[in-house]
Amino acid sequence: MTKRIxxxxxxxxxxxxxxxxxLFLCVLYDYFxxxxxxxxxxxxxxxxxxxEAVGAEYFEGLSPKxxxxxxxxxxxxxxxxxxxxxxxxxxxxxxxxxxxxxxxGYGESARYSATLMERTLYSAKRLSDGTVVRLSVAQxxxxxxxxxxxxxxxxxxxxxxxxxxxxxxxxxxxxxAPLNQINLDDPLNNEGYDELSPLLxxxxxxxxxxxxxxxxxxxxxxxxEAVTENMAEGILLLNTKGMILGINRAARNLFGAxxxxxxxxxxxxxxxxxxxxxxxxxxxxxxxxxIIDLNGGKYQLALNPVRESGIISGAVLLMLDVTEKEQxxxxxxxxxxxxxHELKTPLHTIAGCAELLENGMVRAEDTERFYAQxxxxxxxxxxxxxxxxxxxxxxxxxENMKRERVDLYELAAGTVRSLSxxxxxxxxxxxxxxxxxxxxxxPQLLESIVYNLTDNAIKYNRRGGMVKVSVEPLxxxVRLSVAxxxxxxxxxxxxxxxxxxxxxDKSRSKELGGTGLGLSIVxxxxxxxxxxxxxxxxxxxxxxxxxxxxEGKE
Amino acid sequence: xxTRFDEQLNTLGQELIKxxxxxxxxxxxxxxxxxxxxxxxxxxxxxxxxxxxxxxRQIESMxxxxxxxxQPVARDLRQISAALKMITDMERIGDQAEDIAEILPxxxxxxxxxxxxxxxxxxxxxxxxxxxxxxxxxxxxxxxxAVIASDDMVDDYxxxxxxxxISLIAQNPTExxxxxxxxxxxxxxxxxxxxxxxxxxxxxxSVTGEKNVQPPAx
Numbered sequence: 001m002t003k004r005i006x007x008x009x010x011x012x013x014x015x016x017x018x019x020x021x022x023l024f025l026c027v028l029y030d031y032f033x034x035x036x037x038x039x040x041x042x043x044x045x046x047x048x049x050x051x052e053a054v055g056a057e058y059f060e061g062l063s064p065k066x067x068x069x070x071x072x073x074x075x076x077x078x079x080x081x082x083x084x085x086x087x088x089x090x091x092x093x094x095x096x097x098x099x100x101x102x103x104x105g106y107g108e109s110a111r112y113s114a115t116l117m118e119r120t121l122y123s124a125k126r127l128s129d130g131t132v133v134r135l136s137v138a139q140x141x142x143x144x145x146x147x148x149x150x151x152x153x154x155x156x157x158x159x160x161x162x163x164x165x166x167x168x169x170x171x172x173x174x175x176x177a178p179l180n181q182i183n184l185d186d187p188l189n190n191e192g193y194d195e196l197s198p199l200l201x202x203x204x205x206x207x208x209x210x211x212x213x214x215x216x217x218x219x220x221x222x223x224x225e226a227v228t229e230n231m232a233e234g235i236l237l238l239n240t241k242g243m244i245l246g247i248n249r250a251a252r253n254l255f256g257a258x259x260x261x262x263x264x265x266x267x268x269x270x271x272x273x274x275x276x277x278x279x280x281x282x283x284x285x286x287x288x289x290x291i292i293d294l295n296g297g298k299y300q301l302a303l304n305p306v307r308e309s310g311i312i313s314g315a316v317l318l319m320l321d322v323t324e325k326e327q328x329x330x331x332x333x334x335x336x337x338x339x340x341h342e343l344k345t346p347l348h349t350i351a352g353c354a355e356l357l358e359n360g361m362v363r364a365e366d367t368e369r370f371y372a373q374x375x376x377x378x379x380x381x382x383x384x385x386x387x388x389x390x391x392x393x394x395x396x397x398x399e400n401m402k403r404e405r406v407d408l409y410e411l412a413a414g415t416v417r418s419l420s421x422x423x424x425x426x427x428x429x430x431x432x433x434x435x436x437x438x439x440x441x442x443p444q445l446l447e448s449i450v451y452n453l454t455d456n457a458i459k460y461n462r463r464g465g466m467v468k469v470s471v472e473p474l475x476x477x478v479r480l481s482v483a484x485x486x487x488x489x490x491x492x493x494x495x496x497x498x499x500x501x502x503x504x505d506k507s508r509s510k511e512l513g514g515t516g517l518g519l520s521i522v523x524x525x526x527x528x529x530x531x532x533x534x535x536x537x538x539x540x541x542x543x544x545x546x547x548x549x550x551e552g553k554e
Numbered sequence: 555x556x557t558r559f560d561e562q563l564n565t566l567g568q569e570l571i572k573x574x575x576x577x578x579x580x581x582x583x584x585x586x587x588x589x590x591x592x593x594x595x596x597x598x599x600x601x602x603x604x605x606x607x608x609x610x611r612q613i614e615s616m617x618x619x620x621x622x623x624x625q626p627v628a629r630d631l632r633q634i635s636a637a638l639k640m641i642t643d644m645e646r647i648g649d650q651a652e653d654i655a656e657i658l659p660x661x662x663x664x665x666x667x668x669x670x671x672x673x674x675x676x677x678x679x680x681x682x683x684x685x686x687x688x689x690x691x692x693x694x695x696x697x698x699x700a701v702i703a704s705d706d707m708v709d710d711y712x713x714x715x716x717x718x719x720i721s722l723i724a725q726n727p728t729e730x731x732x733x734x735x736x737x738x739x740x741x742x743x744x745x746x747x748x749x750x751x752x753x754x755x756x757x758x759x760s761v762t763g764e765k766n767v768q769p770p771a772x
Contacts, residue, residue, distance in 0.1 A: 242568070267568050268691045271575035 001179070005172035013164030021153065029142050033121075036139055037108070040123040043067060044106075044135045048125040051133050056080070067135050072098060074130040092134075097124040101132045112141070234299075234319035240283040240312060242266045242276075251319060254294060278303065285312040297323035331500070338501040342384055342516065346377035353377075380515070387517040390448065391500070394524040401442045408439045408446065408478055408549070409471045415450040416469050419458060427463035428484075430454075434471035437478040439549045445525040450480065452518035453545055457484035459514060460543075477531075477551045483544040489537040497535075498523040559624050563633060566616055570637055573609040574687030574753075576602060577644050580651040581683050581746060585676035587658050588666075588739065599655035606648035610641045617641075629763070636760035640690070643749040643756075647683065650742045650749075660735050670718050672740055675711035679743045682708065682750035689757045698761075701754035708747035715740045 047069060050058045059080045062069060071080040076093025078086040092098050100107025101124035109122045119141050124134040140148070178192035187200040187207070228235050234251030238244060242265050247257065255261075255270040267276055274292045278301055285305040291298055300320040305312050353370045356362050362370055393401075416432045423430040439446065450469070457467040465485040472479050489497060493504045501516040526533045530550050537543040580602045587595035617638045620626065626634055666672065682701050689697035719733040759765045 265564075265568055265571075267571045267575070271571060271578065271687065271691075273575050273579055276572060276575065 002172045002176045005175055006168045009168035009171055010161075010164055013168065014161060017157070017160050017164070021157075025142065025146065025149075029145060033139065036137065037121060037123070040067075040121055040135055040137050041106075041108070044123040044125050044133065047135055048127055048133045051131075052127050064135075067137050070134045070136070072124075072132045072134060074102060074132070079131065095122070095124075097122040097134060098132055100124070101126045101134075102130075110139075118144070232321065234317075236266075236317040236319070237306075237314060238266060238279065238282060238317060239314040242279055242282065244269065245314060251317075254299070254319060275301070279315075279317070282315045283312055291322060291326070297321055298326045299323075335500050338516075339388060342501065343381060346381045346384075349377045350374050384515045384517070387515045387521060390521055391517060391524065394445075394521065394528065401444065403440060403442055406439050406441055406443050406446055407436050408480060409434050409436045411443065411446055412450045412469060412471050412480065415447055416454060419451070419454050422455070423458050423467065426458050426461060428458050428461045428465045428467055430458070430467045430469070432469045434469075435473065437471055437473035439478050439529075441529050441549070442525075445528060449522050449525045449547060450482075452522045453480075453482040453547075456514075456518055457482050457486065457543070460484070461486035465542075474548070478549045479546060480549070481544060481546040483542065485542040488539040488541055488543055489535070490539050494535060494537065559620075559626075559630075562616075562620055562624070563630065566613065566620065566634070566637055569609065569613050569616065570640065571687065571691055573606060573613060573641060573644050574690060576606050576609065577647045577651075578680070578684050578687060580606065580648050582680050584651040584654040584658075585673075585680055587655065588661070588676060589673050591666075593659050596655040596658045599652050603648040603652040606645055610645040613637065613641045629760075632760045632763055636756040640753050640756045643752040647746050647749045650746050654739050654742045657735050657739055661732070661739070664732060667718075667722070670722075670736065671711055671714055672736065672743075675708060675715065675740060675743050678704065678708050678711060679747050679750070682747050686750040686753040686757070689754055693757070693761050695758055695761050698754040698757040702751050702758075705747050705751040708744055712740050712744040 047058075051071065056071075056079070059069070059071065059082070062082065064082060067082070069080070069082040070078055070086075070092070072078050072092045076091035076098070078089040078092055080086050081089060093102075096109040097107035100109070105126045107122075107124045110119055111122070112119050119139045120136050121139055122134060122136045124132050126132050146153070179196075182190050182192060182196070182200070184203065187204040190196075190200060228246075228248040231248060231250055234254050235246070235248045236244065236251045237246035244262050244264055244266055247255075247261060252258070252261070257269045261269045266279060270276075272292075272294065274290075275294075278288060278290050278292070282303070282305065285307070286303075287305065288303040289300065291300050293299075298321075300322045302318040302320070304316050304318070306314045306316060353374050357367065357370055412434075413432060416430060420430060454467065454469055457469075461467065461484050467485075468481075468483045470479075470481050470483075489504060493502075496502045497504065498519050500520045503514070503516050523533065526547055532548045534546045534548075535543070536546070580599055583595050583599050583602070586592065587599070617634050620634050621631075624630070682704055685697055685701045685704075688694070689701060716737060719737050723730050723733050755765070
């Protein structure tokens with residue numbers, strides 16, 4: 001803008017300068033031309049009077065400076081010329097000024113020389129005898145005048161252009177200075193040109209709008225981030241080439257990536273072949289789902305294409321941690337298989353015995369034994385079904401069971417008493433000790449904990465062995481411990497004995513009538529009471545299982 | 555023109571990472587098969603090796619096409635020529651993993667003696683391969699230098715295993731065949747370590763343009 005103003009001012013100044021010089025020259029030239037003409041006329045008058053008075057002698061010794069004097073007869077013949085030989089000169093009758101003088105007594109004319117470099121003014125007067133005196137003077141033309149004046153004019157031009165440049169520079173700076181000083185951050189608070197105020201107001205309004213929209217965007221972004229960052233599921237936004245456009249915290253953790261992974265390719269972040277294969281073909285726009293192993297867990301990947309006006313522009317990858325779900329699913333499958341197996345075995349026995357009895361293939365003295373076997377197996381099945389029902393109740397949760405304050409000591413005492421018959425028949429002596437300790441819990445479950453632990457301690461014992469059940473209050477809870485002098489649990493089985501249907505020694509367990517669900521029930525019940533269970537065992541020496549209940553809250 | 559070239563270079567990089575990932579997979583399979591005595595794992599190696607070979611051909615032709623069509627200079631040229639060299643090393647890693655897989659069925663009916671540090675060696679080698687691919691992915695010279703430095707560790711493991719095997723044979727000459735097979739496996743791991751070092755060297759070259767660290771001769 002400064003440049004443009006500068007250029008305009010310069011151009012105008014130069015144009016005005018040239019125009020005025022031209023005008024000035026023309027006027028001056030015209031003026032001087034007129035003055036010269038007038039002088040010529042006066043001189044001609046004087047010469048005419050001279051000739052009139054003296055006659056031809058007037059010309060003798062005449063040496064006019066700058067003027068050329070001619071005397072011409074009325075028929076055009078030149079009688080005298082101050083600069084040329086009059087006898088050789090052509091007839092002047094055709095000349096304009098002569099003709100005019102002959103006609104009206106006085107004539108004037110002006111002629112350019114062939115080169116245009118000179119202009120000659122003529123002035124002629126008719127004398128009383130009819131001859132004509134003509135004076136002429138050379139007048140320099142405008143061009144010669146200009147050429148003559150060139151050095152000063154050029155100097156003036158240079159000076160004038162210089163001054164106009166300087167002024168234009170100053171002026172243009174001055175004009176643009178307020179524009180340069182406009183504070184666009186605060187458009188309304190500016191001094192300067194009034195013409196700018198609509199623009200500034202508009203800018204102000206737009207700035208407000210931008211700020212408002214920015215804030216909205218920021219808020220939206222924050223909301224979005226709050227949602228995605230705090231999700232347990234990993235979210236990954238990819239373009240069709242597999243470049244990461246967005247990633248949330250869960251996905252970053254899963255891939256071991258940092259914040260700067262946005263803009264990189266997924267392959268640069270994680271080289272898992274399964275994932276890269278899963279993500280190939282985003283551009284085809286197919287929905288995909290797959291469960292893969294990642295970082296020691298199982299993750300369900302769901303790939304959904306993102307379409308923008310019908311064109312696939314990328315994909316969203318959702319990663320769900322299904323490790324527990326898969327494990328639960330696995331357990332459920334195993335449980336079902338185990339249950340069917342466990343139920344089938346006694347049924348086979350029952351069916352077999354019944355068939356033999358039916359066909360009369362059993363000797364009379366053996367029938368008793370067969371009936372006993374059928375009853376025994378049926379009893380086992382009942383125990384099994386009861387355990388399964390109990391377990392499934394536990395699986396469902398404890399919403400339907402009432403929690404109350406229970407004296408664990410009394411509860412355990414009752415349970416131990418009820419098991420004394422079994423202990424006696426197994427040849428195991430059972431001791432119970434401790435003191436009254438209150439626990440907040442579900443009585444049926446507490447009972448099954450004590451029952452199952454004590455029952456196991458009796459079953460997996462040896463003749464003449466001992467079981468010691470104790471209940472003692474601690475500073476921050478209650479401890480129940482069941483110690484036996486039994487066969488112990490080999491170290492490789494200790495991890496798994498709480499699993500459903502897991503048995504250390506399958507044949508022995510069956511013989512003892514266990515269902516394989518006892519410790520599993522205990523584990524569930526313990527968990528529902530937020531209690532801790534600990535196992536200490538030495539093979540061949542015995543096992544101590546300790547359950548610590550947290551302090552019962554009122 | 556340049557954007558297209560950049561895109562091609564990018565694709566080349568991605569393909570190279572894929573090939574690197576395949577190498578990581580194949581060697582970790584070989585190591586797991588050795589440690590867990592799982593022949594089923596070993597049998598997965600051969601198809602992966604074929605995939606690696608296929609990838610090598612694909613990347614090779616991609617590199618040659620880029621060299622011909624784009625006539626790259628400076629950094630681009632380094633990147634492409636380094637890629638050309640790296641795929642050779644990666645392909646060798648695949649081959650050696652397959653060689654290990656061929657020996658494993660002969661070893662897996664025996665319990666690996668505890669004092670033979672082949673497990674540690676396998677783990678160290680896996681780390682080297684993973685790190686060398688990481689160095690390429692991140693274009694990180696410090697990782698590449700660490701890989702080159704850790705080659706000595708793998709070499710030491712090899713020497714250690716060799717001497718334990720010698721004493722094993724000395725004590726029990728009937729163990730000779732087993733010991734030799736084990737030595738072969740160790741040697742293959744050692745070679746894989748060398749290839750990982752080569753890869754790291756090429757990463758250094760492609761980033762810095764200097765080839766001051768001479769990878770062990772192939």
